[in-house]
Amino acid sequence: MKKTLTAILLSLAIACLAFVRPVLAADAASGAKIFSTNCAACHMGGRNVVVAQKTLKQDALEKYSMNSMEAIIHQVQNGKNAMPAFKGRLSDQQIEDVAAYVLEQAAKGWT
Structure with missing residues (x-):
């Protein structure tokens, strides 16, 4: 009985891990293109043409x-x-990439 329960729990854990969406790292290079x-029409070079x-x-x-x-x-x-708002226009990954690009450029002084 103990072995059966262990096997079931192990199988369940493996199944859960197999279907979990992996955490994707933000890609600043992709963010630059996006x-x-x-964004560049209003934020070219890190500026803000509205405010x-x-x-x-x-x-x-x-x-x-x-x-x-x-x-x-x-x-x-x-x-x-x-x-x-860009939710619905850009995917979550694209938005993360843009955020990574903005932070990277801010740290570099938008050079």
Whole structure:
């Protein structure tokens, strides 16, 4: 009985792991392409053509608490004020890639 229960639990654990969606790492190179197509019109070079002080530069991201993957992902997914929501237009992976690109570029000074 104990062996049977162990075998069932082991099988269940293996089955659960087999069907879990893997965590995908963000790809900044892919994010650069997506950013160029979807974001650059308003944010070319890390600027903001709508609200000039809310750039994507490191100091502004820190000032407005936008200097994390989670904050940028939330903003891109849901939009805010003049910025449209991209949830439904871009996949979760594409949004993560854009966030990684923005943070990478902010750290480099958008050079």
